[in-house]
Amino acid sequence: MSPSTPTAAPRTANFPRSFSKAYPVASRGEGVYLWDAPGNRYLDFSGSAAVNFVGHGDASIGRAMAEQAAHLEFAHTSQFTTALAEEFARELLEFAGEGFRGGCVFFTCGGSEAVESALKLGRQYQVEVGEAGRSAIVSRRQAYHGATLGALAVSGNKRRREMYLPMVRTFEQVAIPYRYRCAYDCADGCAACGERYADELAALLGRSGKDTAAFIFEPVSGATLGAAVPPAGYLKAVSDACARHGVLTIADEVMTGMGRTGRKFAVEHWDVHPDILVTAKGIASGYAPLGAVLATKKVVDALARGSGALVHGLTYNAHPVALAAGRAVLARIRKEGLVHAADSAPAGGARTAGANVKRELQRLAEHASVGDVRGMGLLWAVEFVAEKKTKQPFPAEQQFAARVAAAAFKRGVLVYPMQGCADGIAGDHLLLAPPAIISGEQIAWAVGQLSDAIKDVEASGA
Ligand SMILES: Cc1ncc(COP(=O)(O)O)c(C=O)c1O
Known part of the structure; x- marks a missing residue:
C-alpha cells in the first residue's frame, strides 16, 4: 500500500498541532x-x-514499564525515594562521566520541565553561595530551550516566542555561531570565528556578569537553526568566560544528549564541562515522557550544605514507570554500542x-x-x-x-x-x-x- 496524503480533517476532541492539517493515525x-x-x-x-x-516497538522496554507499573506505579518524592531512581541516577552520572562524579540527577517529565528546573537550580545555587544579586540567565538568539514560559524566556526561536514575550521577563542574548550564515561574514566556515563569538559573551559578562546566574546553550543547535555545529574553540572559550565571571554553564542536551551526536553528551566533542546538564528526548527514546537535570557536585554541595533543599518540585519527579523506560533504554544503548553507532567520524x-x-x-x-x-x-x-x-x-x-x-x-x-x-x-x-x-x-x-x-x-x- 502506498502512503496516503493528509487532507483537511474534520474537527475532533483532541487538540491538534495545527487545525489546517489532517494527521494520519x-x-x-x-x-x-x-x-x-x-x-x-x-x-x-x-x-x-x-x-x-x-528504535520503535522494543517489547522489552514495554515489559520493563509494565512490570514497574504493576509492581509500584508511583510514590511521591516528598515521601519516598525508589531503588529505581537511585540506581538510574547513579547510572546516568556514570554515563555522563568524571565531571558529574558526586553530583545528583533531578528527573522531570520532559525537556521543558528539565530546563525550568535547571534555571531555578542555577539561580538557587547563586543565592546559596551568597550571590543573591545574580538572577539573569544569558542565552543565545535562535536557540530553543522549551515551550514553558521560563524556557521560552531564554529561547530565541522567534516564531515560537513572539506571542508570549509580553508575559515573560527577558534577559540579554548573544549571537549563536551559524557557520553557513556567519555574523562575521567569514568565508572559511568559521575556522577562526569561535573566539569572536565567545568574545561577545565575554564582553556582555564584563558589563553585567555580576547580575548573571547562568548561561544556557545547546552545544549543537537543535531544531531552530538546524544542527549548527559550533566552530572550534567556541564552547571552551564561552565556558572559560563564564567561569571567570562566576556564571554557571547550563548545557541543554535535550536533543543532543544520550548518544545522538556520537558522544554520550555533545559537550564531550569539545571537552567542556558544564555545571548543569539538561537532557530529555533520547533518554527514554519516546517510550515515556522523561527528562533529567544532571548537576555537578559543586552545585549540589552548595544546596546540600546551604539551605538543604531545592525550592522546586513536580508531582511526577522521578516517575517510576518513566524511569523504568529510561533505564531499559540506557541498558540497550550500552549493550548495542549505540553511541558509537551514531558517531559520524x-x-x-x-x-x-x-x-x-x-x-x-x-x-x-x-x-x-x-x-x-x-x-x-x-x-x-x-x-x-x-x-x-x-x-x-x-x-x-x-x-x-x-x-x-x-x-x-x-x-x-x-x-x-x-x-x-x-x-x-x-x-x-x-x-x-x-x-x-x-x-x-x-x-x-x-x-x-x-x-x-x-x-x-x-x-x-x-
Ligand atoms: C534543545 C531543546 N531544549 C528543550 C526542548 C524542550 O523539550 P520538550 O519538548 O520535551 O519539553 C527541546 C525540544 O525540542 C529542545 O530541542
Whole structure:
C-alpha cells in the first residue's frame, strides 16, 4: 500500500498541532518504521523530533514499564525515594562521566520541565553561595530551550516566542555561531570565528556578569537553526568566560544528549564541562515522557550544605514507570554500542550509521535548492535556498521545507521541517535524526526518497 496524503480533517476532541492539517493515525512502530492505521509504512528519518534513538516497538522496554507499573506505579518524592531512581541516577552520572562524579540527577517529565528546573537550580545555587544579586540567565538568539514560559524566556526561536514575550521577563542574548550564515561574514566556515563569538559573551559578562546566574546553550543547535555545529574553540572559550565571571554553564542536551551526536553528551566533542546538564528526548527514546537535570557536585554541595533543599518540585519527579523506560533504554544503548553507532567520524573509518548518514546526505548538496548540509552524529540538517550564491532564502510563505516534508511523507519517509533559520522568519530546513539502529540500506533508501522529494518540490515551482 502506498502512503496516503493528509487532507483537511474534520474537527475532533483532541487538540491538534495545527487545525489546517489532517494527521494520519499512527498505529504501530517497529525498528525504524512507523505504520498508520490503514497500514502505510514510514521510515522514521527524524526520530519523530530527534526523540527516538533505540528504535520503535522494543517489547522489552514495554515489559520493563509494565512490570514497574504493576509492581509500584508511583510514590511521591516528598515521601519516598525508589531503588529505581537511585540506581538510574547513579547510572546516568556514570554515563555522563568524571565531571558529574558526586553530583545528583533531578528527573522531570520532559525537556521543558528539565530546563525550568535547571534555571531555578542555577539561580538557587547563586543565592546559596551568597550571590543573591545574580538572577539573569544569558542565552543565545535562535536557540530553543522549551515551550514553558521560563524556557521560552531564554529561547530565541522567534516564531515560537513572539506571542508570549509580553508575559515573560527577558534577559540579554548573544549571537549563536551559524557557520553557513556567519555574523562575521567569514568565508572559511568559521575556522577562526569561535573566539569572536565567545568574545561577545565575554564582553556582555564584563558589563553585567555580576547580575548573571547562568548561561544556557545547546552545544549543537537543535531544531531552530538546524544542527549548527559550533566552530572550534567556541564552547571552551564561552565556558572559560563564564567561569571567570562566576556564571554557571547550563548545557541543554535535550536533543543532543544520550548518544545522538556520537558522544554520550555533545559537550564531550569539545571537552567542556558544564555545571548543569539538561537532557530529555533520547533518554527514554519516546517510550515515556522523561527528562533529567544532571548537576555537578559543586552545585549540589552548595544546596546540600546551604539551605538543604531545592525550592522546586513536580508531582511526577522521578516517575517510576518513566524511569523504568529510561533505564531499559540506557541498558540497550550500552549493550548495542549505540553511541558509537551514531558517531559520524569514527576512528578507523568504521561504517557506522552516523558515517553512512553523513556520506549519503552530502549527495543532496547537488540539488539547486540545497544550500547547506550540516550536522554531526545522527543529528543533521539540510537547508534550502532560493539561490545558492547569495544564500537567499525562499520566501517564508512558500513553505519550502514543509512541502519537501510532505513530498517525503508521500514517499514513506518522515523528516522534520522547520522555518526561520535565516532570520527568525525566513529560512527553510529539514532536521534529520534517525534512530541509531538504522541500517546502511535503510539510510540509502531514505536519502534517495528525500532526494526525489526535493526534486518534486523544485519541479513544482513556487
Ligand atoms: C534543545 C531543546 N531544549 C528543550 C526542548 C524542550 O523539550 P520538550 O519538548 O520535551 O519539553 C527541546 C525540544 O525540542 C529542545 O530541542
